[in-house]
Amino acid sequence: MRASKIILMGLLLVVGIAFNSLKTASAAVEVQQLYQAQVPVESQAVGERNQALQTALEQTLLKVSGDGQLLAHENVRFALQNVRNYVVQFGYRQVAENLVLWVQFDQAQIDQVIHDAGSGIWSSRRPELLFWLVAEDEQLRRQILGRGDHEPLVEALRETAQQRGLPIKLPLLDLNDSMSISVIDLWARFDDRIQFASSRYDTDGVVVARIYQTDPSSYEQPWMLDWTLQLGSGLRWRGEVLADSPEELGQLLVGEVTQRLSQRFRIDSQVDMAGTWRLQVLNLTSVTEVIQVEQLLQQLPSVHRVQLVEFGQQQGVFELFIQTDPAQIIQALDLSQSLTPMNAEQRSASDLPIYRWSQP
Structure with a gap:
Protein backbone atom coordinates (compact mmCIF):
# COMPACT_ATOMS: atom_id res chain seq x y z
CA MET A 1 0.00 0.00 0.00
CA ARG A 2 2.85 2.35 0.93
CA ALA A 3 4.61 1.57 -2.36
CA SER A 4 1.44 2.34 -4.33
CA LYS A 5 1.17 5.73 -2.65
CA ILE A 6 4.81 6.51 -3.44
CA ILE A 7 4.28 5.57 -7.10
CA LEU A 8 1.16 7.74 -7.29
CA MET A 9 2.94 10.71 -5.67
CA GLY A 10 5.82 10.32 -8.10
CA LEU A 11 3.45 10.24 -11.07
CA LEU A 12 1.65 13.35 -9.81
CA LEU A 13 4.99 15.12 -9.57
CA VAL A 14 5.86 14.20 -13.15
CA VAL A 15 2.41 15.35 -14.29
CA GLY A 16 2.87 18.68 -12.54
CA ILE A 17 6.27 19.27 -14.12
CA ALA A 18 5.24 18.35 -17.63
CA PHE A 19 1.72 19.83 -17.62
CA ASN A 20 2.58 23.06 -19.39
CA SER A 21 5.00 21.54 -21.87
CA LEU A 22 2.51 19.52 -23.92
CA LYS A 23 -0.01 20.50 -26.53
CA THR A 24 -3.57 20.30 -25.23
CA ALA A 25 -5.47 17.29 -26.51
CA SER A 26 -9.03 18.58 -26.68
CA ALA A 27 -11.83 19.08 -29.09
CA ALA A 28 -13.45 22.37 -30.01
CA VAL A 29 -12.00 25.83 -30.61
CA GLU A 30 -11.48 28.70 -28.18
CA VAL A 31 -13.60 31.59 -29.47
CA GLN A 32 -12.06 34.97 -28.70
CA TRP A 122 -22.30 29.13 -23.88
CA SER A 123 -18.67 28.31 -23.14
CA SER A 124 -16.00 29.98 -25.27
CA ARG A 125 -14.79 26.48 -26.25
CA ARG A 126 -17.10 25.60 -29.11
CA PRO A 127 -17.26 22.81 -31.68
CA GLU A 128 -15.75 23.56 -35.06
CA LEU A 129 -18.04 22.48 -37.89
CA LEU A 130 -17.42 21.60 -41.52
CA PHE A 131 -20.23 22.78 -43.82
CA TRP A 132 -20.98 20.81 -46.99
CA LEU A 133 -23.43 22.91 -49.07
CA VAL A 134 -25.14 21.53 -52.19
CA ALA A 135 -27.22 23.99 -54.23
CA GLU A 136 -29.76 23.11 -56.91
CA ASP A 137 -30.66 25.68 -59.61
CA GLU A 138 -33.82 26.12 -61.68
CA GLN A 139 -32.67 23.50 -64.19
CA LEU A 140 -32.17 21.03 -61.31
CA ARG A 141 -28.40 21.15 -61.76
CA ARG A 142 -26.53 20.70 -58.51
CA GLN A 143 -23.15 21.95 -57.34
CA ILE A 144 -21.11 21.88 -54.18
CA LEU A 145 -20.27 25.28 -52.70
CA GLY A 146 -16.89 25.61 -51.00
CA ARG A 147 -14.29 27.91 -49.55
CA GLY A 148 -13.54 29.68 -52.82
CA ASP A 149 -17.16 30.52 -53.66
CA HIS A 150 -18.55 34.00 -53.09
CA GLU A 151 -22.22 33.21 -53.52
CA PRO A 152 -24.58 35.31 -51.33
CA LEU A 153 -25.48 32.23 -49.29
CA VAL A 154 -21.83 31.40 -48.57
CA GLU A 155 -20.94 34.98 -47.68
CA ALA A 156 -23.96 35.25 -45.38
CA LEU A 157 -23.06 31.96 -43.71
CA ARG A 158 -19.48 33.12 -43.07
CA GLU A 159 -20.55 36.51 -41.72
CA THR A 160 -23.30 35.13 -39.48
CA ALA A 161 -21.05 32.40 -38.11
CA GLN A 162 -18.49 35.03 -37.15
CA GLN A 163 -21.15 37.16 -35.48
CA ARG A 164 -22.53 34.20 -33.56
CA GLY A 165 -19.12 32.88 -32.45
CA LEU A 166 -19.44 29.60 -34.36
CA PRO A 167 -16.12 28.22 -35.70
CA ILE A 168 -16.66 26.86 -39.22
CA LYS A 169 -14.77 25.47 -42.19
CA LEU A 170 -15.82 25.13 -45.81
CA PRO A 171 -14.33 22.43 -48.05
CA LEU A 172 -11.50 23.30 -50.44
CA LEU A 173 -13.15 21.40 -53.29
CA ASP A 174 -9.72 20.48 -54.63
CA LEU A 175 -8.64 17.24 -56.29
CA ASN A 176 -8.68 15.36 -52.98
CA ASP A 177 -12.30 16.35 -52.35
CA SER A 178 -13.39 15.54 -55.91
CA MET A 179 -11.90 12.04 -55.56
CA SER A 180 -13.45 11.49 -52.12
CA ILE A 181 -17.01 12.72 -52.52
CA SER A 182 -19.56 13.67 -55.18
CA VAL A 183 -22.69 15.78 -55.41
CA ILE A 184 -24.73 12.57 -55.33
CA ASP A 185 -23.05 11.44 -52.11
CA LEU A 186 -23.95 14.70 -50.39
CA TRP A 187 -27.45 15.03 -51.80
CA ALA A 188 -28.28 11.46 -50.77
CA ARG A 189 -26.38 11.92 -47.49
CA PHE A 190 -24.27 8.79 -47.76
CA ASP A 191 -22.74 8.91 -44.29
CA ASP A 192 -19.72 6.73 -45.00
CA ARG A 193 -18.61 8.86 -47.95
CA ILE A 194 -19.26 12.10 -46.08
CA GLN A 195 -17.32 10.90 -43.05
CA PHE A 196 -14.38 9.81 -45.21
CA ALA A 197 -14.23 13.09 -47.14
CA SER A 198 -14.62 15.16 -43.97
CA SER A 199 -11.86 13.44 -42.00
CA ARG A 200 -9.09 15.51 -43.65
CA TYR A 201 -10.54 18.73 -42.18
CA ASP A 202 -10.25 17.58 -38.55
CA THR A 203 -13.42 19.26 -37.26
CA ASP A 204 -15.70 18.33 -34.37
CA GLY A 205 -18.83 18.00 -36.49
CA VAL A 206 -20.21 18.05 -40.02
CA VAL A 207 -23.21 19.92 -41.43
CA VAL A 208 -24.73 18.80 -44.74
CA ALA A 209 -27.17 21.31 -46.24
CA ARG A 210 -29.25 21.02 -49.42
CA ILE A 211 -30.51 24.23 -51.05
CA TYR A 212 -33.32 24.22 -53.60
CA GLN A 213 -36.35 26.15 -54.83
CA THR A 214 -39.77 25.37 -53.43
CA ASP A 215 -43.02 24.55 -55.16
CA PRO A 216 -44.97 27.86 -55.39
CA SER A 217 -48.23 26.01 -54.94
CA SER A 218 -47.10 24.71 -51.54
CA TYR A 219 -44.88 27.44 -50.11
CA GLU A 220 -45.03 31.22 -50.00
CA GLN A 221 -41.24 31.56 -49.82
CA PRO A 222 -39.27 30.50 -52.88
CA TRP A 223 -36.16 28.99 -51.21
CA MET A 224 -35.70 26.05 -48.86
CA LEU A 225 -32.69 24.55 -47.10
CA ASP A 226 -32.72 21.28 -45.16
CA TRP A 227 -29.77 20.33 -43.01
CA THR A 228 -28.28 17.65 -40.78
CA LEU A 229 -25.58 18.06 -38.14
CA GLN A 230 -23.43 15.15 -36.98
CA LEU A 231 -21.40 15.98 -33.88
CA GLY A 232 -18.92 13.48 -32.55
CA SER A 233 -19.99 9.87 -32.78
CA GLY A 234 -23.47 10.00 -31.31
CA LEU A 235 -25.14 13.40 -31.61
CA ARG A 236 -27.28 14.22 -34.60
CA TRP A 237 -29.75 17.00 -35.38
CA ARG A 238 -31.74 17.97 -38.44
CA GLY A 239 -33.98 20.81 -39.57
CA GLU A 240 -35.14 22.98 -42.44
CA VAL A 241 -35.60 26.68 -43.11
CA LEU A 242 -37.55 28.72 -45.67
CA ALA A 243 -36.51 32.13 -46.97
CA ASP A 244 -37.05 34.73 -49.67
CA SER A 245 -33.41 34.59 -50.81
CA PRO A 246 -30.36 32.28 -50.64
CA GLU A 247 -28.57 34.91 -48.55
CA GLU A 248 -31.25 34.67 -45.88
CA LEU A 249 -30.92 30.87 -45.95
CA GLY A 250 -27.27 31.18 -44.90
CA GLN A 251 -28.21 33.37 -41.94
CA LEU A 252 -31.04 31.08 -40.85
CA LEU A 253 -28.89 27.96 -41.13
CA VAL A 254 -26.26 29.32 -38.75
CA GLY A 255 -29.00 30.53 -36.41
CA GLU A 256 -30.60 27.09 -36.21
CA VAL A 257 -27.32 25.26 -35.75
CA THR A 258 -26.14 27.57 -32.96
CA GLN A 259 -29.53 27.31 -31.27
CA ARG A 260 -29.34 23.50 -31.19
CA LEU A 261 -25.74 23.42 -30.00
CA SER A 262 -26.16 26.06 -27.31
CA GLN A 263 -29.28 24.37 -25.94
CA ARG A 264 -27.17 21.32 -25.24
CA PHE A 265 -23.89 22.88 -24.17
CA ARG A 266 -24.53 26.23 -22.54
CA ILE A 267 -24.13 26.40 -18.77
CA ASP A 268 -27.23 27.55 -16.91
CA SER A 269 -26.19 30.82 -15.32
CA GLN A 270 -28.67 30.20 -12.50
CA VAL A 271 -26.63 27.25 -11.25
CA ASP A 272 -24.74 28.33 -8.13
CA MET A 273 -22.94 25.35 -6.67
CA ALA A 274 -19.41 24.25 -5.96
CA GLY A 275 -18.32 20.68 -5.46
CA THR A 276 -16.34 17.77 -6.83
CA TRP A 277 -17.07 15.14 -9.45
CA ARG A 278 -15.05 12.08 -10.42
CA LEU A 279 -14.68 10.00 -13.54
CA GLN A 280 -12.59 7.02 -14.50
CA VAL A 281 -10.57 6.89 -17.72
CA LEU A 282 -9.37 3.63 -19.28
CA ASN A 283 -6.60 2.91 -21.80
CA LEU A 284 -4.00 5.31 -20.39
CA THR A 285 -0.74 3.77 -21.58
CA SER A 286 1.70 6.53 -20.61
CA VAL A 287 2.24 9.55 -18.40
CA THR A 288 1.86 11.71 -21.50
CA GLU A 289 -1.69 10.46 -21.99
CA VAL A 290 -2.52 11.09 -18.32
CA ILE A 291 -1.39 14.68 -18.78
CA GLN A 292 -3.40 15.06 -21.97
CA VAL A 293 -6.57 13.85 -20.22
CA GLU A 294 -5.94 16.24 -17.35
CA GLN A 295 -5.51 19.15 -19.74
CA LEU A 296 -8.68 18.27 -21.63
CA LEU A 297 -10.71 18.14 -18.42
CA GLN A 298 -9.18 21.37 -17.14
CA GLN A 299 -10.50 23.27 -20.15
CA LEU A 300 -14.12 22.21 -19.71
CA PRO A 301 -16.48 25.06 -18.74
CA SER A 302 -16.85 25.69 -14.99
CA VAL A 303 -13.98 23.33 -14.09
CA HIS A 304 -11.61 25.12 -11.69
CA ARG A 305 -9.13 22.35 -10.99
CA VAL A 306 -8.42 18.73 -11.96
CA GLN A 307 -6.56 16.22 -9.79
CA LEU A 308 -5.43 12.67 -10.52
CA VAL A 309 -6.40 10.62 -7.44
CA GLU A 310 -5.80 7.04 -8.59
CA PHE A 311 -3.68 5.44 -11.28
CA GLY A 312 -2.78 1.87 -12.15
CA GLN A 313 -3.28 -0.88 -14.73
CA GLN A 314 -3.71 1.75 -17.47
CA GLN A 315 -6.64 3.34 -15.62
CA GLY A 316 -6.93 6.68 -13.88
CA VAL A 317 -9.52 8.35 -11.66
CA PHE A 318 -9.72 12.14 -11.95
CA GLU A 319 -11.42 14.49 -9.51
CA LEU A 320 -12.85 17.71 -10.92
CA PHE A 321 -13.53 20.76 -8.76
CA ILE A 322 -16.55 22.27 -10.48
CA GLN A 323 -19.10 25.06 -10.17
CA THR A 324 -21.95 23.64 -12.19
CA ASP A 325 -24.22 20.62 -12.41
CA PRO A 326 -22.16 17.49 -13.28
CA ALA A 327 -24.67 16.83 -16.05
CA GLN A 328 -23.32 19.91 -17.80
CA ILE A 329 -19.80 18.49 -17.62
CA ILE A 330 -21.01 15.23 -19.15
CA GLN A 331 -22.63 17.20 -21.97
CA ALA A 332 -19.40 19.10 -22.59
CA LEU A 333 -17.52 15.79 -22.79
CA ASP A 334 -19.78 14.86 -25.70
CA LEU A 335 -17.59 17.19 -27.76
CA SER A 336 -14.45 15.22 -27.02
CA GLN A 337 -13.08 13.05 -29.80
CA SER A 338 -10.70 11.40 -27.34
CA LEU A 339 -13.00 10.31 -24.49
CA THR A 340 -15.68 7.75 -25.32
CA PRO A 341 -18.33 6.95 -22.65
CA MET A 342 -18.32 3.26 -21.69
CA ASN A 343 -21.20 2.94 -19.20
CA ALA A 344 -23.50 5.87 -20.01
CA GLU A 345 -26.56 3.69 -20.63
CA GLN A 346 -26.15 1.24 -17.74
CA ARG A 347 -24.85 3.33 -14.84
CA SER A 348 -26.96 4.60 -11.97
CA ALA A 349 -26.67 8.04 -10.42
CA SER A 350 -24.14 6.71 -7.87
CA ASP A 351 -21.90 4.92 -10.39
CA LEU A 352 -18.57 6.38 -11.43
CA PRO A 353 -18.70 7.51 -15.09
CA ILE A 354 -16.21 5.52 -17.16
CA TYR A 355 -14.59 6.78 -20.35
CA ARG A 356 -12.09 5.24 -22.74
CA TRP A 357 -9.16 7.36 -23.93
CA SER A 358 -8.26 7.38 -27.62
CA GLN A 359 -5.00 8.98 -28.68
CA PRO A 360 -5.84 12.22 -30.59
Whole structure:
Protein backbone atom coordinates (compact mmCIF):
# COMPACT_ATOMS: atom_id res chain seq x y z
CA MET A 1 0.00 0.00 0.00
CA ARG A 2 2.85 2.35 0.93
CA ALA A 3 4.61 1.57 -2.36
CA SER A 4 1.44 2.34 -4.33
CA LYS A 5 1.17 5.73 -2.65
CA ILE A 6 4.81 6.51 -3.44
CA ILE A 7 4.28 5.57 -7.10
CA LEU A 8 1.16 7.74 -7.29
CA MET A 9 2.94 10.71 -5.67
CA GLY A 10 5.82 10.32 -8.10
CA LEU A 11 3.45 10.24 -11.07
CA LEU A 12 1.65 13.35 -9.81
CA LEU A 13 4.99 15.12 -9.57
CA VAL A 14 5.86 14.20 -13.15
CA VAL A 15 2.41 15.35 -14.29
CA GLY A 16 2.87 18.68 -12.54
CA ILE A 17 6.27 19.27 -14.12
CA ALA A 18 5.24 18.35 -17.63
CA PHE A 19 1.72 19.83 -17.62
CA ASN A 20 2.58 23.06 -19.39
CA SER A 21 5.00 21.54 -21.87
CA LEU A 22 2.51 19.52 -23.92
CA LYS A 23 -0.01 20.50 -26.53
CA THR A 24 -3.57 20.30 -25.23
CA ALA A 25 -5.47 17.29 -26.51
CA SER A 26 -9.03 18.58 -26.68
CA ALA A 27 -11.83 19.08 -29.09
CA ALA A 28 -13.45 22.37 -30.01
CA VAL A 29 -12.00 25.83 -30.61
CA GLU A 30 -11.48 28.70 -28.18
CA VAL A 31 -13.60 31.59 -29.47
CA GLN A 32 -12.06 34.97 -28.70
CA GLN A 33 -13.64 38.37 -28.06
CA LEU A 34 -17.09 37.09 -27.13
CA TYR A 35 -18.00 40.39 -25.52
CA GLN A 36 -16.99 42.54 -28.49
CA ALA A 37 -18.88 43.43 -31.66
CA GLN A 38 -18.36 45.42 -34.85
CA VAL A 39 -21.23 47.02 -36.75
CA PRO A 40 -20.91 48.76 -40.14
CA VAL A 41 -22.03 52.40 -40.13
CA GLU A 42 -22.34 55.17 -42.72
CA SER A 43 -21.19 57.98 -40.44
CA GLN A 44 -20.35 58.94 -36.86
CA ALA A 45 -23.68 60.71 -36.33
CA VAL A 46 -25.14 60.29 -32.84
CA GLY A 47 -28.42 58.77 -34.02
CA GLU A 48 -26.70 56.15 -36.14
CA ARG A 49 -24.25 55.42 -33.33
CA ASN A 50 -27.06 54.71 -30.88
CA GLN A 51 -28.70 52.32 -33.31
CA ALA A 52 -25.37 50.60 -33.99
CA LEU A 53 -24.76 50.20 -30.24
CA GLN A 54 -28.08 48.38 -29.93
CA THR A 55 -27.22 46.13 -32.86
CA ALA A 56 -23.84 45.40 -31.28
CA LEU A 57 -25.51 44.45 -27.99
CA GLU A 58 -27.95 42.14 -29.79
CA GLN A 59 -25.04 40.41 -31.55
CA THR A 60 -23.12 40.04 -28.30
CA LEU A 61 -26.06 38.56 -26.39
CA LEU A 62 -26.63 36.05 -29.19
CA LYS A 63 -22.93 35.22 -29.40
CA VAL A 64 -22.50 34.67 -25.64
CA SER A 65 -25.70 32.67 -25.13
CA GLY A 66 -26.34 31.11 -28.54
CA ASP A 67 -30.01 31.57 -27.69
CA GLY A 68 -32.01 33.01 -30.58
CA GLN A 69 -35.09 33.40 -28.37
CA LEU A 70 -33.29 35.67 -25.92
CA LEU A 71 -34.00 38.93 -27.75
CA ALA A 72 -37.74 38.63 -27.17
CA HIS A 73 -37.39 38.73 -23.37
CA GLU A 74 -38.47 41.93 -21.64
CA ASN A 75 -35.20 42.17 -19.67
CA VAL A 76 -33.26 42.14 -22.91
CA ARG A 77 -35.51 44.76 -24.50
CA PHE A 78 -34.91 46.96 -21.43
CA ALA A 79 -31.14 46.46 -21.77
CA LEU A 80 -31.28 47.44 -25.45
CA GLN A 81 -33.08 50.67 -24.54
CA ASN A 82 -30.31 51.44 -22.03
CA VAL A 83 -27.42 50.08 -24.05
CA ARG A 84 -24.86 52.66 -22.86
CA ASN A 85 -25.03 51.21 -19.34
CA TYR A 86 -23.35 48.05 -20.65
CA VAL A 87 -20.61 49.62 -22.79
CA VAL A 88 -17.03 49.59 -21.52
CA GLN A 89 -15.59 51.40 -24.54
CA PHE A 90 -16.29 51.99 -28.21
CA GLY A 91 -14.60 53.53 -31.22
CA TYR A 92 -14.65 53.78 -35.00
CA ARG A 93 -12.41 51.73 -37.27
CA GLN A 94 -11.83 51.49 -40.98
CA VAL A 95 -12.14 47.89 -42.16
CA ALA A 96 -11.27 47.64 -45.85
CA GLU A 97 -13.56 50.24 -47.43
CA ASN A 98 -16.12 50.20 -44.63
CA LEU A 99 -16.45 52.30 -41.49
CA VAL A 100 -17.40 50.19 -38.45
CA LEU A 101 -18.29 50.91 -34.86
CA TRP A 102 -16.32 48.69 -32.48
CA VAL A 103 -17.82 48.06 -29.03
CA GLN A 104 -16.55 46.32 -25.89
CA PHE A 105 -19.27 45.34 -23.41
CA ASP A 106 -18.98 44.62 -19.70
CA GLN A 107 -18.86 40.84 -19.27
CA ALA A 108 -20.44 40.68 -15.83
CA GLN A 109 -23.39 42.84 -16.86
CA ILE A 110 -23.95 40.91 -20.09
CA ASP A 111 -23.92 37.63 -18.17
CA GLN A 112 -26.42 39.09 -15.70
CA VAL A 113 -28.80 40.14 -18.48
CA ILE A 114 -28.68 36.60 -19.89
CA HIS A 115 -29.20 35.18 -16.40
CA ASP A 116 -32.20 37.44 -15.75
CA ALA A 117 -33.73 36.38 -19.06
CA GLY A 118 -33.64 32.74 -17.93
CA SER A 119 -30.97 31.60 -20.35
CA GLY A 120 -27.34 30.53 -19.89
CA ILE A 121 -23.75 31.12 -20.99
CA TRP A 122 -22.30 29.13 -23.88
CA SER A 123 -18.67 28.31 -23.14
CA SER A 124 -16.00 29.98 -25.27
CA ARG A 125 -14.79 26.48 -26.25
CA ARG A 126 -17.10 25.60 -29.11
CA PRO A 127 -17.26 22.81 -31.68
CA GLU A 128 -15.75 23.56 -35.06
CA LEU A 129 -18.04 22.48 -37.89
CA LEU A 130 -17.42 21.60 -41.52
CA PHE A 131 -20.23 22.78 -43.82
CA TRP A 132 -20.98 20.81 -46.99
CA LEU A 133 -23.43 22.91 -49.07
CA VAL A 134 -25.14 21.53 -52.19
CA ALA A 135 -27.22 23.99 -54.23
CA GLU A 136 -29.76 23.11 -56.91
CA ASP A 137 -30.66 25.68 -59.61
CA GLU A 138 -33.82 26.12 -61.68
CA GLN A 139 -32.67 23.50 -64.19
CA LEU A 140 -32.17 21.03 -61.31
CA ARG A 141 -28.40 21.15 -61.76
CA ARG A 142 -26.53 20.70 -58.51
CA GLN A 143 -23.15 21.95 -57.34
CA ILE A 144 -21.11 21.88 -54.18
CA LEU A 145 -20.27 25.28 -52.70
CA GLY A 146 -16.89 25.61 -51.00
CA ARG A 147 -14.29 27.91 -49.55
CA GLY A 148 -13.54 29.68 -52.82
CA ASP A 149 -17.16 30.52 -53.66
CA HIS A 150 -18.55 34.00 -53.09
CA GLU A 151 -22.22 33.21 -53.52
CA PRO A 152 -24.58 35.31 -51.33
CA LEU A 153 -25.48 32.23 -49.29
CA VAL A 154 -21.83 31.40 -48.57
CA GLU A 155 -20.94 34.98 -47.68
CA ALA A 156 -23.96 35.25 -45.38
CA LEU A 157 -23.06 31.96 -43.71
CA ARG A 158 -19.48 33.12 -43.07
CA GLU A 159 -20.55 36.51 -41.72
CA THR A 160 -23.30 35.13 -39.48
CA ALA A 161 -21.05 32.40 -38.11
CA GLN A 162 -18.49 35.03 -37.15
CA GLN A 163 -21.15 37.16 -35.48
CA ARG A 164 -22.53 34.20 -33.56
CA GLY A 165 -19.12 32.88 -32.45
CA LEU A 166 -19.44 29.60 -34.36
CA PRO A 167 -16.12 28.22 -35.70
CA ILE A 168 -16.66 26.86 -39.22
CA LYS A 169 -14.77 25.47 -42.19
CA LEU A 170 -15.82 25.13 -45.81
CA PRO A 171 -14.33 22.43 -48.05
CA LEU A 172 -11.50 23.30 -50.44
CA LEU A 173 -13.15 21.40 -53.29
CA ASP A 174 -9.72 20.48 -54.63
CA LEU A 175 -8.64 17.24 -56.29
CA ASN A 176 -8.68 15.36 -52.98
CA ASP A 177 -12.30 16.35 -52.35
CA SER A 178 -13.39 15.54 -55.91
CA MET A 179 -11.90 12.04 -55.56
CA SER A 180 -13.45 11.49 -52.12
CA ILE A 181 -17.01 12.72 -52.52
CA SER A 182 -19.56 13.67 -55.18
CA VAL A 183 -22.69 15.78 -55.41
CA ILE A 184 -24.73 12.57 -55.33
CA ASP A 185 -23.05 11.44 -52.11
CA LEU A 186 -23.95 14.70 -50.39
CA TRP A 187 -27.45 15.03 -51.80
CA ALA A 188 -28.28 11.46 -50.77
CA ARG A 189 -26.38 11.92 -47.49
CA PHE A 190 -24.27 8.79 -47.76
CA ASP A 191 -22.74 8.91 -44.29
CA ASP A 192 -19.72 6.73 -45.00
CA ARG A 193 -18.61 8.86 -47.95
CA ILE A 194 -19.26 12.10 -46.08
CA GLN A 195 -17.32 10.90 -43.05
CA PHE A 196 -14.38 9.81 -45.21
CA ALA A 197 -14.23 13.09 -47.14
CA SER A 198 -14.62 15.16 -43.97
CA SER A 199 -11.86 13.44 -42.00
CA ARG A 200 -9.09 15.51 -43.65
CA TYR A 201 -10.54 18.73 -42.18
CA ASP A 202 -10.25 17.58 -38.55
CA THR A 203 -13.42 19.26 -37.26
CA ASP A 204 -15.70 18.33 -34.37
CA GLY A 205 -18.83 18.00 -36.49
CA VAL A 206 -20.21 18.05 -40.02
CA VAL A 207 -23.21 19.92 -41.43
CA VAL A 208 -24.73 18.80 -44.74
CA ALA A 209 -27.17 21.31 -46.24
CA ARG A 210 -29.25 21.02 -49.42
CA ILE A 211 -30.51 24.23 -51.05
CA TYR A 212 -33.32 24.22 -53.60
CA GLN A 213 -36.35 26.15 -54.83
CA THR A 214 -39.77 25.37 -53.43
CA ASP A 215 -43.02 24.55 -55.16
CA PRO A 216 -44.97 27.86 -55.39
CA SER A 217 -48.23 26.01 -54.94
CA SER A 218 -47.10 24.71 -51.54
CA TYR A 219 -44.88 27.44 -50.11
CA GLU A 220 -45.03 31.22 -50.00
CA GLN A 221 -41.24 31.56 -49.82
CA PRO A 222 -39.27 30.50 -52.88
CA TRP A 223 -36.16 28.99 -51.21
CA MET A 224 -35.70 26.05 -48.86
CA LEU A 225 -32.69 24.55 -47.10
CA ASP A 226 -32.72 21.28 -45.16
CA TRP A 227 -29.77 20.33 -43.01
CA THR A 228 -28.28 17.65 -40.78
CA LEU A 229 -25.58 18.06 -38.14
CA GLN A 230 -23.43 15.15 -36.98
CA LEU A 231 -21.40 15.98 -33.88
CA GLY A 232 -18.92 13.48 -32.55
CA SER A 233 -19.99 9.87 -32.78
CA GLY A 234 -23.47 10.00 -31.31
CA LEU A 235 -25.14 13.40 -31.61
CA ARG A 236 -27.28 14.22 -34.60
CA TRP A 237 -29.75 17.00 -35.38
CA ARG A 238 -31.74 17.97 -38.44
CA GLY A 239 -33.98 20.81 -39.57
CA GLU A 240 -35.14 22.98 -42.44
CA VAL A 241 -35.60 26.68 -43.11
CA LEU A 242 -37.55 28.72 -45.67
CA ALA A 243 -36.51 32.13 -46.97
CA ASP A 244 -37.05 34.73 -49.67
CA SER A 245 -33.41 34.59 -50.81
CA PRO A 246 -30.36 32.28 -50.64
CA GLU A 247 -28.57 34.91 -48.55
CA GLU A 248 -31.25 34.67 -45.88
CA LEU A 249 -30.92 30.87 -45.95
CA GLY A 250 -27.27 31.18 -44.90
CA GLN A 251 -28.21 33.37 -41.94
CA LEU A 252 -31.04 31.08 -40.85
CA LEU A 253 -28.89 27.96 -41.13
CA VAL A 254 -26.26 29.32 -38.75
CA GLY A 255 -29.00 30.53 -36.41
CA GLU A 256 -30.60 27.09 -36.21
CA VAL A 257 -27.32 25.26 -35.75
CA THR A 258 -26.14 27.57 -32.96
CA GLN A 259 -29.53 27.31 -31.27
CA ARG A 260 -29.34 23.50 -31.19
CA LEU A 261 -25.74 23.42 -30.00
CA SER A 262 -26.16 26.06 -27.31
CA GLN A 263 -29.28 24.37 -25.94
CA ARG A 264 -27.17 21.32 -25.24
CA PHE A 265 -23.89 22.88 -24.17
CA ARG A 266 -24.53 26.23 -22.54
CA ILE A 267 -24.13 26.40 -18.77
CA ASP A 268 -27.23 27.55 -16.91
CA SER A 269 -26.19 30.82 -15.32
CA GLN A 270 -28.67 30.20 -12.50
CA VAL A 271 -26.63 27.25 -11.25
CA ASP A 272 -24.74 28.33 -8.13
CA MET A 273 -22.94 25.35 -6.67
CA ALA A 274 -19.41 24.25 -5.96
CA GLY A 275 -18.32 20.68 -5.46
CA THR A 276 -16.34 17.77 -6.83
CA TRP A 277 -17.07 15.14 -9.45
CA ARG A 278 -15.05 12.08 -10.42
CA LEU A 279 -14.68 10.00 -13.54
CA GLN A 280 -12.59 7.02 -14.50
CA VAL A 281 -10.57 6.89 -17.72
CA LEU A 282 -9.37 3.63 -19.28
CA ASN A 283 -6.60 2.91 -21.80
CA LEU A 284 -4.00 5.31 -20.39
CA THR A 285 -0.74 3.77 -21.58
CA SER A 286 1.70 6.53 -20.61
CA VAL A 287 2.24 9.55 -18.40
CA THR A 288 1.86 11.71 -21.50
CA GLU A 289 -1.69 10.46 -21.99
CA VAL A 290 -2.52 11.09 -18.32
CA ILE A 291 -1.39 14.68 -18.78
CA GLN A 292 -3.40 15.06 -21.97
CA VAL A 293 -6.57 13.85 -20.22
CA GLU A 294 -5.94 16.24 -17.35
CA GLN A 295 -5.51 19.15 -19.74
CA LEU A 296 -8.68 18.27 -21.63
CA LEU A 297 -10.71 18.14 -18.42
CA GLN A 298 -9.18 21.37 -17.14
CA GLN A 299 -10.50 23.27 -20.15
CA LEU A 300 -14.12 22.21 -19.71
CA PRO A 301 -16.48 25.06 -18.74
CA SER A 302 -16.85 25.69 -14.99
CA VAL A 303 -13.98 23.33 -14.09
CA HIS A 304 -11.61 25.12 -11.69
CA ARG A 305 -9.13 22.35 -10.99
CA VAL A 306 -8.42 18.73 -11.96
CA GLN A 307 -6.56 16.22 -9.79
CA LEU A 308 -5.43 12.67 -10.52
CA VAL A 309 -6.40 10.62 -7.44
CA GLU A 310 -5.80 7.04 -8.59
CA PHE A 311 -3.68 5.44 -11.28
CA GLY A 312 -2.78 1.87 -12.15
CA GLN A 313 -3.28 -0.88 -14.73
CA GLN A 314 -3.71 1.75 -17.47
CA GLN A 315 -6.64 3.34 -15.62
CA GLY A 316 -6.93 6.68 -13.88
CA VAL A 317 -9.52 8.35 -11.66
CA PHE A 318 -9.72 12.14 -11.95
CA GLU A 319 -11.42 14.49 -9.51
CA LEU A 320 -12.85 17.71 -10.92
CA PHE A 321 -13.53 20.76 -8.76
CA ILE A 322 -16.55 22.27 -10.48
CA GLN A 323 -19.10 25.06 -10.17
CA THR A 324 -21.95 23.64 -12.19
CA ASP A 325 -24.22 20.62 -12.41
CA PRO A 326 -22.16 17.49 -13.28
CA ALA A 327 -24.67 16.83 -16.05
CA GLN A 328 -23.32 19.91 -17.80
CA ILE A 329 -19.80 18.49 -17.62
CA ILE A 330 -21.01 15.23 -19.15
CA GLN A 331 -22.63 17.20 -21.97
CA ALA A 332 -19.40 19.10 -22.59
CA LEU A 333 -17.52 15.79 -22.79
CA ASP A 334 -19.78 14.86 -25.70
CA LEU A 335 -17.59 17.19 -27.76
CA SER A 336 -14.45 15.22 -27.02
CA GLN A 337 -13.08 13.05 -29.80
CA SER A 338 -10.70 11.40 -27.34
CA LEU A 339 -13.00 10.31 -24.49
CA THR A 340 -15.68 7.75 -25.32
CA PRO A 341 -18.33 6.95 -22.65
CA MET A 342 -18.32 3.26 -21.69
CA ASN A 343 -21.20 2.94 -19.20
CA ALA A 344 -23.50 5.87 -20.01
CA GLU A 345 -26.56 3.69 -20.63
CA GLN A 346 -26.15 1.24 -17.74
CA ARG A 347 -24.85 3.33 -14.84
CA SER A 348 -26.96 4.60 -11.97
CA ALA A 349 -26.67 8.04 -10.42
CA SER A 350 -24.14 6.71 -7.87
CA ASP A 351 -21.90 4.92 -10.39
CA LEU A 352 -18.57 6.38 -11.43
CA PRO A 353 -18.70 7.51 -15.09
CA ILE A 354 -16.21 5.52 -17.16
CA TYR A 355 -14.59 6.78 -20.35
CA ARG A 356 -12.09 5.24 -22.74
CA TRP A 357 -9.16 7.36 -23.93
CA SER A 358 -8.26 7.38 -27.62
CA GLN A 359 -5.00 8.98 -28.68
CA PRO A 360 -5.84 12.22 -30.59
